[in-house]
Amino acid sequence: MTLSKGVWKMATEKSAVFIIFGGSGDLAHRKLYPALYRLYQAGMLKDHFAVIGTARRPWSDEYFRETVITSLEDFDDDKEKMTAFAQHFFYQSHNVNDSEHYIALKELAAKLDDKFDAGHNRVYYMAIAPRFFGTVAEHIKSEGLKTDGGYNRLVIEKPFGRDLASATELNDSLSRVFPEDEVYRIDHYLGKKMIQEISNIRMKNPTFEEALNSKYVSNIQVTLGESLGVEDRGGYYETSGALRDMVQNHIMQIIGSIAMDKPEELSAEAVHKVKTDLFASLKVLQPEEVKTEFVRGQYDTDNLGDQKAYRDEDNVDENSNIETYVAGRIEFSDDRWNGTPFYVRSGKRMPAKSSRIDIVFNDKVKDLGIKPNTTVSFLIEPEDGHSILINGIDYLEANQDFLKFPEDKTYFDNAREAYESLIIDILAGDHVHFTLWDELQSTWKYIDAVREQWDVEEPDFPNYLSGTMGPEAADTLLERDGNSWVWDD
Ligand SMILES: NC(=O)c1ccc[n+]([C@@H]2O[C@H](COP(=O)([O-])OP(=O)(O)OC[C@H]3O[C@@H](n4cnc5c(N)ncnc54)[C@H](OP(=O)(O)O)[C@@H]3O)[C@@H](O)[C@H]2O)c1
Known part of the structure; x- marks a missing residue:
C-alpha cells in the first residue's frame, strides 16, 4: 500500500x-x-x-x-x-x-x-x-x-483529567509552563476530514445552515460504535469507561462542530468563541435526571457464548461495574437548540464499527424547500473516503439542492490522515482543531454530574450481548420522545 x-x-x-x-x-x-x-x-x-x-x-x-x-x-x-x-x-x-x-x-x-x-x-x-x-x-x-x-x-x-477537579489540577500545572496559546490538546476526531468539512459544508450551504436549529431539527444523533471489545486495554479501560473515554471528549467535540453557532469566520478565535458558548449552555443533569436521560451497559459474551464478557477480559475486575456502553439524551439551553434532544451513544462490541452523525429534520423544513423529515447523515468511520447520506442515499445521487458540497468525491479520497492534519496545524500555530480549556471545563462539569450519580448506584451488569446494539433502555430513551436511532442494525 x-x-x-x-x-x-x-x-x-x-x-x-x-x-x-x-x-x-x-x-x-x-x-x-x-x-x-x-x-x-x-x-x-x-x-x-x-x-x-x-x-x-x-x-x-x-x-x-x-x-x-x-x-x-x-x-x-x-x-x-x-x-x-x-x-x-x-x-x-x-x-x-x-x-x-x-x-x-x-x-x-x-x-x-x-x-x-x-x-x-x-x-x-x-x-x-x-x-x-x-x-x-x-x-x-x-x-x-x-x-x-x-x-x-x-x-x-487525551485523557485530559478524569473529572473537572483533576483536569483543573492538570491544567494549572501545565499553564505554569505553557500559556493556553502554546497548548495543543489533541482530540483526533477533530483531525478527521469529515468533521473538519462540517464547517465548510455549513458555510457553503445556506439552506442547510438555516435549517440547523430547534425550529427545523427534530433531533441529532451521534454514534461512535465499535465492534471490538477492550482487547489488551482492559487495565486502562477499568480506570475510564465509555462515558469518560468517548463522551466527554470525542462526542462533545463532534456535537460542537455541528451545533455551534455559525462563526463569523473560520479562524480559531471565532470558532472557539461559538463552541465555548455552546458548551456553556449544556443543561447539566440533576441526579434524578441521570436515571432517565442516561443509560449504561457492559458487554456479556455473544449469543453463541464465543466471545469473552467484559468481566472476563485480561486486567478487568471480575465484578467490574465499568460501562462499555453509554447512551444519553443531551440538551442545550441556548436559543438555537433549546428543546432539541441530542442523542449520543458509544459502545464496544456493537455489530459494526460506525462513527456517524445523523441529523433528523422535522416536517417544517418543507418551508425551506427541504423534503419533510429528511435525515442527513455524516459518516465518519469506517467508510474510506467518507460519505454523506440524505435519507440513506448518497448525497450526490440524492441530488438535493440544499446540500451541495463537495461536488467531487475524490476530494475526500485525497484527505489527510487525522494526525497528519493535526501536526500541520501545530506547525502552523493554528488552534482551530484543538480543544480549549474553557470548553473542557463545561464538558467535564456535565460528565461529572452523570458519573457522580452512577458511582452511587449499583448497575445490573452485564446487560447486553456482544454483537448487539446495546441495552434495550437505549432504544427506550428515544422511543419516549417518539424517535428512534437512525443507525440500527
Ligand atoms: N496508542 C493510541 O492509539 C493512543 C490513542 C489516543 C491517546 N493515546 C494516549 O497517548 C499516550 C501514549 O499512549 P501509548 O499507547 O503510546 O502508550 P505506550 O505504548 O505504553 O507508550 C508509553 C511510552 O511512555 C514511555 N514511558 C513509560 N514510563 C516512562 C517513564 N517513567 N519515563 C519516560 N518514559 C516512560 C514508554 O517507554 P519506556 O517503557 O521505554 O519508558 C513508552 O514509550 C497516552 O496518554 C494515551 O492515553 C494513545
Whole structure:
C-alpha cells in the first residue's frame, strides 16, 4: 500500500525540533511517525527538522531509526526515502522523573537545532501516560528547555483529567509552563476530514445552515460504535469507561462542530468563541435526571457464548461495574437548540464499527424547500473516503439542492490522515482543531454530574450481548420522545 499524495500544492517547508516523550511507544510508532513521514513526502518537513524520541529503554539512535522505518513499512516501500527521513531521528534515554535527563535533552535539542537550522522552534509531544504530563511540563520549565527566538508548543494527548477537579489540577500545572496559546490538546476526531468539512459544508450551504436549529431539527444523533471489545486495554479501560473515554471528549467535540453557532469566520478565535458558548449552555443533569436521560451497559459474551464478557477480559475486575456502553439524551439551553434532544451513544462490541452523525429534520423544513423529515447523515468511520447520506442515499445521487458540497468525491479520497492534519496545524500555530480549556471545563462539569450519580448506584451488569446494539433502555430513551436511532442494525 502506498500513501495517497493528498493536496499539497500550498505546503511550505516548516522547521522544528520535535521532542517526543514516549518516543518508543505505540502512539508514536502507529500514528506520529507515519504522519511525520507523510509531511516529509509532501515537502512540508524537509531539511530543517529533527525528532528526538525519548523514553526509558536504552535504545541507540540506529535502533530507534530501525523502529521508525519499520513503522512506515505498511505505508510505503521507498527504502531510500525512509532511510533519509530516519536520519532526522535521534534517541535520548530518559526517565521523566530524572532532572539530569532534561539537561541532556536540552543540549541535544540545541545541537540538533544548529545542525538542521530549525529556527529554535520546539514541539514537545506528550505521547506518554497522563500521570506524567505535569512532571514533564514542570521539568521543561525548571531545566529551561523552552527556547527564545522560536516557538514552544506543547501537544497533549487525551485523557485530559478524569473529572473537572483533576483536569483543573492538570491544567494549572501545565499553564505554569505553557500559556493556553502554546497548548495543543489533541482530540483526533477533530483531525478527521469529515468533521473538519462540517464547517465548510455549513458555510457553503445556506439552506442547510438555516435549517440547523430547534425550529427545523427534530433531533441529532451521534454514534461512535465499535465492534471490538477492550482487547489488551482492559487495565486502562477499568480506570475510564465509555462515558469518560468517548463522551466527554470525542462526542462533545463532534456535537460542537455541528451545533455551534455559525462563526463569523473560520479562524480559531471565532470558532472557539461559538463552541465555548455552546458548551456553556449544556443543561447539566440533576441526579434524578441521570436515571432517565442516561443509560449504561457492559458487554456479556455473544449469543453463541464465543466471545469473552467484559468481566472476563485480561486486567478487568471480575465484578467490574465499568460501562462499555453509554447512551444519553443531551440538551442545550441556548436559543438555537433549546428543546432539541441530542442523542449520543458509544459502545464496544456493537455489530459494526460506525462513527456517524445523523441529523433528523422535522416536517417544517418543507418551508425551506427541504423534503419533510429528511435525515442527513455524516459518516465518519469506517467508510474510506467518507460519505454523506440524505435519507440513506448518497448525497450526490440524492441530488438535493440544499446540500451541495463537495461536488467531487475524490476530494475526500485525497484527505489527510487525522494526525497528519493535526501536526500541520501545530506547525502552523493554528488552534482551530484543538480543544480549549474553557470548553473542557463545561464538558467535564456535565460528565461529572452523570458519573457522580452512577458511582452511587449499583448497575445490573452485564446487560447486553456482544454483537448487539446495546441495552434495550437505549432504544427506550428515544422511543419516549417518539424517535428512534437512525443507525440500527
Ligand atoms: N496508542 C493510541 O492509539 C493512543 C490513542 C489516543 C491517546 N493515546 C494516549 O497517548 C499516550 C501514549 O499512549 P501509548 O499507547 O503510546 O502508550 P505506550 O505504548 O505504553 O507508550 C508509553 C511510552 O511512555 C514511555 N514511558 C513509560 N514510563 C516512562 C517513564 N517513567 N519515563 C519516560 N518514559 C516512560 C514508554 O517507554 P519506556 O517503557 O521505554 O519508558 C513508552 O514509550 C497516552 O496518554 C494515551 O492515553 C494513545
